[in-house]
Amino acid sequence: MKRIKLLLLLLISGVTLTSCVVRNDIVDDGFSLRQYISSYDLWYVDYHKTTGTGDVPFLSRAFTISFLNGTMYANNNIVDIGKTGNGLGIAVGSYGTFGTVLETRHDIDGYYEFDVVQLSSNRIRIDDLSQNVSYYLVGYQRNTFDYDMLFYDNIEYFLQEYIAWERTGASGGTSNPFDYEHYLQFTPENDVTFYSSHDPFGTNIDNINWDFTGGYIVQNVQGEQNLKYLTLNYDNGDTEEFDLTVINDETIELYHIGSGTTYIFSGRGFIQYLKGEKTSTSKPTVRNSGRKRTKIERETVPKRTLK
Numbered sequence: 001m002k003r004i005k006l007l008l009l010l011l012i013s014g015v016t017l018t019s020c021v022v023r024n025d026i027v028d029d030g031f032s033l034r035q036y037i038s039s040y041d042l043w044y045v046d047y048h049k050t051t052g053t054g055d056v057p058f059l060s061r062a063f064t065i066s067f068l069n070g071t072m073y074a075n076n077n078i079v080d081i082g083k084t085g086n087g088l089g090i091a092v093g094s095y096g097t098f099g100t101v102l103e104t105r106h107d108i109d110g111y112y113e114f115d116v117v118q119l120s121s122n123r124i125r126i127d128d129l130s131q132n133v134s135y136y137l138v139g140y141q142r143n144t145f146d147y148d149m150l151f152y153d154n155i156e157y158f159l160q161e162y163i164a165w166e167r168t169g170a171s172g173g174t175s176n177p178f179d180y181e182h183y184l185q186f187t188p189e190n191d192v193t194f195y196s197s198h199d200p201f202g203t204n205i206d207n208i209n210w211d212f213t214g215g216y217i218v219q220n221v222q223g224e225q226n227l228k229y230l231t232l233n234y235d236n237g238d239t240e241e242f243d244l245t246v247i248n249d250e251t252i253e254l255y256h257i258g259s260g261t262t263y264i265f266s267g268r269g270f271i272q273y274l275k276g277e278k279t280s281t282s283k284p285t286v287r288n289s290g291r292k293r294t295k296i297e298r299e300t301v302p303k304r305t306l307k
Contacts, residue, residue: 033097033099033100033101033102033116034067034096034097036118037067037097037102037116037124038067038068038069039139040122040139040140040141041066041087041088041140041141041142041145042064042065042066042075042087042088042139042140042141042142042145043064043065043066043067043124043137043138043139043140044063044064044137044138044139044140044145044150045059045062045063045064045065045135045136045137045293046135046136046137046138047059047060047135047293047294047295048153048295048296049136050133050134050135050136050295051133051134052128052131052132052133052134053131053132053133054128054131054132054133055131055133055292056109056112056128056133056135057106057108057109057292058074058092058093058106058108058109058275059135060292060293061074061076061273061291061292061293062074062075062076062089063075063076063077063078063081063150063154063157064081064089065137066088066089067095068088070094070095070096071091071093071094071095072091072092072093072094072095072104072106073085073088073089073090073091073092074089074090074092074275075088075089075090076089076090076272076273076274076275077161077271077272077273078150078151078154078157078158078161078249079158079161079162079249079250079267079270080249081147081150081249082142082145082147087142087145088142090274090275092106092107092108092275093105093106093107100115100116100117101113101114101115101116101129102114102115102116102126106275107275108275112128112130113128113129113130114126114127114128114129114135115127115129119136122138122139122140123136123137123138123139124136124137124139125137148225148226148246149225151246151249152225152226152228152246154293154296155218155228155244155246156186156188156192156218156296157291157293158246158249159186159252160186160187160188160271160291161267161270161271162250162267162268162269162270162271163185163205163268163269163271164183164184164185164197164205164208164267164268164269165183165184165185165186165252165265165266165267165268166182166183166201166265166266166268167181167182167183167201167263167264167265168251168264168265168266169262169263169264170261170262170263170264171261171262172260172261172262173256173259173260173261173262174259174260174261175259176256176258176259176261177238178240178256178258178259178261178263179261180198181196181197181198182197182198182199182200182201182203183196183197183199183203183208183210184196184197184265185197185208185210186216188291188294192215192216192217192218193213193214193215193216194213194214194215194216194232195210195212195213196210196211196212196213196214196232196234197209197210197211197212198211199211205268205269212234212235212236213234213235214232214233214234214235214236215233216230216231216232216233217230217231217233218230218244218298219231219298219299219300219301220298220299220300220301221300221301221302221303222300222301222302222303223303224303226245226246227243227244227245227303228243228244228245229241229242229243229244229301229304230242230243230244230254240256240258241256241257241258242254242255242256242257242263243255243257243304247264250266250267250270251264251265251266251267252264252265253265257304273291
């Protein structure tokens with residue numbers, strides 16, 4: 001509590017100071033805010049709590065933002081998070097502070113100003129001063145960041161970070177039509193679109209013929225933090241239901257409810273989201289290019305009782 005009061009006092013004092021600034025340039029004449037935002041290695045962008053009608057592109061892409069020695073970093077991918085840039089991600093621009101205002105200059109998206117409101121010792125709201133949008137950020141140190149939370153809280157985006165998921169294992173259960181599904185692809189089209197393929201294992205991902213399409217639904221499970229329910233609704237009317245578990249950042253497990261079969265799928269063709277559309281390494285033909293986060297509202301359901 002003393003820390004919060006001291007910070008607020010220093011910030012209030014900073015507001016009373018007068019200085020001449022050029023609003024088109026990054027100016028750093030505030031000390032307390034600069035020290036505070038750099039005291040956490042990572043700021044998780046809790047996008048589901050975002051309010052307002054505006055949009056700041058680099059925040060809509062980022063899962064975490066970091067501020068270190070005037071350089072702004074972002075993790076725009078879940079895959080390899082904690083490894084890329086020693087955990088900080090990639091450098092995406094610069095920043096400065098002025099009183100309670102955070103000034104950022106993104107390498108692609110340009111200049112933005114935010115008023116920073118401290119909500120607790122490690123939670124802030126940043127209000128864009130030029131449009132109606134507010135983002136909520138939660139501060140973490142790299143060695144205490146909950147990576148499992150990140151994966152499961154943003155599972156739809158994790159599934160979209162590979163061009164294809166190839167089936168690399170299957171065990172138990174009874175024979176069923178899903179045995180013929182060798183590849184899956186998840187995209188942000190219409191929020192939740194998937195494709196599937198019967199092509200032979202080992203097919204070059206650029207040559208996969210996507211035989212089927214449909215929509216997918218992810219549900220939260222009551223009392224379970226590391227489990228989701230995944231339903232594939234094929235356009236032809238078929239439906240397949242699974243327990244979805246993340247094994248690591250390139251492997252998922254799908255337990256097929258209807259047959260009792262456990263399938264392992266491995267990611268193929270990692271799509272790296274860099275600073276923006278101009279620097280994305282994803283190919284133009286990839287349906288996931290130019291991805292931004294949107295609010296995801298999932299239904300929470302009771303845990304299944306398996307027979």
